[in-house]
Amino acid sequence: MKIAVLVKQVPGSESALPLSPNEKWIDESSVTFVMNPPDNFALEEALLIKEKNGEGEVVVISMGPSRIQKVIREALAKGADRGIQIEESDDIEKDPLTVGKKFASVLKEENFDLVLSGLQSDDTGMGQTGVLIGELLGMSTATLAIKTEVKENKIKVKRELESGWFQWVELPLPASISIQSGLNIPRYPSLKGIMGAKKKEIKEILLSAQNQLSNLQSMDKVSIPQTSKQTEVIEGDTEAIVARIVDVLKKDIKVI
Amino acid sequence: MDTLVVLESSRGSLHRLSKEAIAGAKSLGGTVSVLTIGKDADSIAQELSGVQLDEILIVKNEYVESYNADGYAEIVSQVIQSESPKNIVLGHTYQTRDFVPRVSARLDIPFIPDIISLSESSFVKQVLNAKLNASISSTNDQVILSFQSAAFSDESLEAGGSEVRLLNINLDSTIVRSKSEDPFQEEAGDVDLESAEILVSVGRGIEKEENIPIAFELAKVLNAEVSASRPVVDAGWIDSFRQVGSSGSNVAPKLYFSLGVSGAIQHVVGMKGSKSILAINKDPDAPIFEIADYAVIGDVLEIVPKLIEALENS
Numbered sequence: 001m002k003i004a005v006l007v008k009q010v011p012g013s014e015s016a017l018p019l020s021p022n023e024k025w026i027d028e029s030s031v032t033f034v035m036n037p038p039d040n041f042a043l044e045e046a047l048l049i050k051e052k053n054g055e056g057e058v059v060v061i062s063m064g065p066s067r068i069q070k071v072i073r074e075a076l077a078k079g080a081d082r083g084i085q086i087e088e089s090d091d092i093e094k095d096p097l098t099v100g101k102k103f104a105s106v107l108k109e110e111n112f113d114l115v116l117s118g119l120q121s122d123d124t125g126m127g128q129t130g131v132l133i134g135e136l137l138g139m140s141t142a143t144l145a146i147k148t149e150v151k152e153n154k155i156k157v158k159r160e161l162e163s164g165w166f167q168w169v170e171l172p173l174p175a176s177i178s179i180q181s182g183l184n185i186p187r188y189p190s191l192k193g194i195m196g197a198k199k200k201e202i203k204e205i206l207l208s209a210q211n212q213l214s215n216l217q218s219m220d221k222v223s224i225p226q227t228s229k230q231t232e233v234i235e236g237d238t239e240a241i242v243a244r245i246v247d248v249l250k251k252d253i254k255v256i
Numbered sequence: 257m258d259t260l261v262v263l264e265s266s267r268g269s270l271h272r273l274s275k276e277a278i279a280g281a282k283s284l285g286g287t288v289s290v291l292t293i294g295k296d297a298d299s300i301a302q303e304l305s306g307v308q309l310d311e312i313l314i315v316k317n318e319y320v321e322s323y324n325a326d327g328y329a330e331i332v333s334q335v336i337q338s339e340s341p342k343n344i345v346l347g348h349t350y351q352t353r354d355f356v357p358r359v360s361a362r363l364d365i366p367f368i369p370d371i372i373s374l375s376e377s378s379f380v381k382q383v384l385n386a387k388l389n390a391s392i393s394s395t396n397d398q399v400i401l402s403f404q405s406a407a408f409s410d411e412s413l414e415a416g417g418s419e420v421r422l423l424n425i426n427l428d429s430t431i432v433r434s435k436s437e438d439p440f441q442e443e444a445g446d447v448d449l450e451s452a453e454i455l456v457s458v459g460r461g462i463e464k465e466e467n468i469p470i471a472f473e474l475a476k477v478l479n480a481e482v483s484a485s486r487p488v489v490d491a492g493w494i495d496s497f498r499q500v501g502s503s504g505s506n507v508a509p510k511l512y513f514s515l516g517v518s519g520a521i522q523h524v525v526g527m528k529g530s531k532s533i534l535a536i537n538k539d540p541d542a543p544i545f546e547i548a549d550y551a552v553i554g555d556v557l558e559i560v561p562k563l564i565e566a567l568e569n570s
């Protein structure tokens with residue numbers, strides 16, 4: 001079983017997010033990056049499937065500038081067999097269809113049985129990549145998987161639906177499946193893993209000019225959301241904060 | 257046809273977000289038609305009989321009695337090709353996430369998801385965990401849009417009527433490759449979050465599993481129940497039946513007291529109806545403060561133990 005895992009490097013949830021001067025995105029120079037959390041679950045699921053099968057290959061694929069080699073290396077340290085970086089200039093691609101087509105052109109050469117991805121990224125949050133690739137490569141697709149069972153030429157997934165409902169779906173392979181967070185407990189890399197990862201291959205792919213696609217949607221501007229609600233800000237030293245909260249609970253909301 | 261809204265059935269009735277999507281479609285201007293698919297199509301058309309619409313298109317097919325991604329991607333693609341709407345609009349639901357990107361890839365039409373508002377010719381979407389808003393525009397003649405919960409209110413829908421048209425679509429039996437079983441619910445826990453007066457809600461800002469008892473102690477002195485955000489449940493720190501949000505419970509208590517919850521949209525949709533929201537977060541820019549009545553800027557681990565003490569003594 002040959003499994004591709006798509007990982008993205010995104011700003012960490014506690015990172016500073018200063019706007020770039022042209023206000024089209026953030027200024028990445030002061031951003032701390034991490035592996036997109038749902039992708040980490042997708043990677044773990046791929047490793048578990050391989051371990052259960054006793055054979056196979058897990059290939060991590062990411063698109064972006066050279067900084068993303070860090071998350072590819074991290075995935076290799078956790079046990080992925082090799083990595084592919086689809087090179088991109090500094091500005092991250094934000095048109096999902098263009099992203100999907102670029103990934104599809106690279107994945108096509110490899111004939112994967114299974115493509116796993118996180119259900120959406122913490123940065124642009126378009127939530128489409130895995131499904132787009134599945135369609136572009138003629139694979140079957142499923143989203144929001146919270147359990148997987150691989151069978152002969154098939155995969156059965158438990159999908160999360162809304163408001164506490166679930167559904168089992170069986171798909172023929174090859175399939176592209178997006179993973180919902182929480183379906184496993186992602187491992188940390190071992191020291192041996194980290195050492196071993198240094199020797200593993202990361203292939204860098206520069207898509208040729210004829211692969212330069214025209215974007216059908218563009219992100220024109222980002223801005224800080226304005227609040228419309230009347231909010232009382234409570235800050236200061238802990239004593240004062242506690243006193244004010246007790247007051248609010250007693251006199252304003254009247255719950256004690 | 258200017259705009260086609262693709263409707264969703266939620267266990268037999270029209271999905272709430274589909275109705276809001278119709279309201280969103282109306283605000284784009286021009287004519288609005290809707291498409292309903294499968295065994296619930298007639299009853300959904302009936303539900304909309306009092307709403308002013310251009311046409312209600314109905315598709316029935318033996319392979320798509322209920323939702324499956326293969327069948328929906330095919331039917332919706334065929335309808336878009338035959339009817340040529342400029343805008344294709346849906347609610348941003350799990351089902352939309354599941355099949356709409358396939359339509360986008362198949363027809364090479366951009367899909368702008370999860371829109372919270374319109375601004376002139378662009379669409380506003382939250383990015384970077386709701387810390388920023390992005391304006392997105394399309395350069396294509398046709399565009400697919402999905403609207404986030406509560407982006408539009410279905411109360412604004414004009415009364416009126418519409419024509420119903422049955423579309424004949426032929427599907428090859430080989431199109432539906434996946435086998436979908438019936439949806440089911442998992443056993444619920446013994447806590448009724450929905451009827452709790454006060455909820456103390458724990459987010460990842462609680463930092464460690466060992467700190468969870470702080471939340472339960474606060475809940476005890478306030479006579480509250482404990483709820484949680486998804487990452488806290490995913491980490492196994494708190495039972496999943498306590499999760500609030502789009503994949504958990506929808507709550508509207510008298511007081512929602514959150515501890516280190518950032519305020520991501522999938523969490524907020526489940527609790528923004530709360531009468532009062534008091535949020536503690538150490539990040540003054542946390543999105544939860546946009547909907548909070550009381551924004552407490554500080555460290556949960558410092559404030560809450562002192563607060564428990566103060567409440568016990570008062």
Ligand SMILES: Cc1cc2nc3c(=O)[nH]c(=O)nc-3n(C[C@H](O)[C@H](O)[C@H](O)COP(=O)(O)OP(=O)(O)OC[C@H]3O[C@@H](n4cnc5c(N)ncnc54)[C@H](O)[C@@H]3O)c2cc1C
Nearest residue numbers: 459460461485486501502503516517518522523538555556
């Ligand atoms: C399809 C889908 C469905 C989802 N469904 C749900 C759902 O039902 N419910 C849900 O909650 N999420 C859901 N999510 C996840 C959601 O997008 C967010 O990731 C999640 O809500 C974030 O949880 P959090 O606020 O606890 O954590 P984070 O976003 O990590 O926020 C932690 C916050 O704690 C603050 N903090 C850290 N330390 C401290 C401290 N010591 N004192 C005070 N503050 C501190 C930080 O400033 C930060 O704001 C879903 C996501 C998707 C894509």
